[in-house]
Amino acid sequence: MLNTIKRQMAYQKVRPMNQPACDVFINHRGIDTKKSIASLLYYQLVSSRIPSFLDNKNMKPGDKLFPHIDSAILGCKIGVAVFSPRYCQSYFCLHELALMMETGKKVIPIFCDVKPSELRVSDNKICSHSEIKRFSYAIEEAKDTVGLAFNTTKGNWPDVVMYATDLVKKSLIEIENEKHAARHAQKHAARHAQILY
Template identity: 60%
Template sequence: MQRSSTARSNICGQILQSRKQVQTNNNPRPCDVFINHRGIDTKRSVAGLLYNHLRRDLRLRPFLDSKNMKPGDKLFDKIEGAIGQCKIGIAVFSPQYCDSHFCLHELALMMETKKKVIPVFCDVKPSELRVKDYGNCPAKDVDRFQMALEEAKYTVGLAFDTLAGDWSEFLARASDAVIKNLVEVEQERLISRKQKSVPQFHCRTYIKNLNN
């Protein structure tokens, strides 16, 4: 428990520090967690509570369309920009999730941009999730949706029953999952930065040194 608290404190501190640097440079501020959800099912329950908890209690910067968008925003530009800049994603699957090709488009974008995605199966089992093709969606998009959905279904996630589940326990588990994934992303970023800073070793230089 103490290790989890320490990791949570460290990652939140790093995020807040990077946020200050972004504000100093007057650049758009990226979100930490993109919440992909079906509004009709979960906006006023799981998705909304997750957003408030991550923002208020963990001081992170989550993205939820109804909270982060304002009249006049270009829908696709705003959503796709948030997905491209976010560190991780949460996909809240619900009974009517697959009825929305827009939800599936967001999921596909997260998978295609190699984001870490935490699946939350809310009142639905993974086996019940199927892409529904009503004939009004291009075949290539249907394929994208199916691939993304299959990847999400075989990713370890959280299950929650909104009628019988313990909400406080769910939020605690979701918080731990978010923090652990943010820590992993931050560690991978630091490793990548160190690797890029190491001078590249060229074969010609090696041969030249041998001949001298």
């Protein structure tokens, strides 16, 4: 089954999709967090007018899975990775995280009922050696990123969702400011070059 999925991924490699751009991609393990923190965060971001991608909210029956998801990751500005106890058992979660890391997206980790030190990719004999290496690198990058820790038995759901939303908003402002500064520096350099010639 997984080999069929891999062949589909290779065949349908990332190509532009006709879907609205999203600012935030929510990476999560569906069976652990889709009906809780992932959906709550999605609704909070959308109600804050931040275009966001959550697979079951942005896709419809008949959509090709990998082209839509990969396109959303490539088009987003920020990824929110919701880590959970069974996260690393999912090829899909690991692929999405690796793609976010490889394309230099800012990733905000939320460690939900799992400690960063507990996250590891195991050799399940399904993934190739290069995939295990790729996924392990992405997990290590996420573990080295400051994130939010949330214990579902003790924590307050609205607090973590609001805090994560605030972090996303601040990060989007930082990204826009960096783009503006880069454009300004480019214009200044171009003007300076014209004066020299």
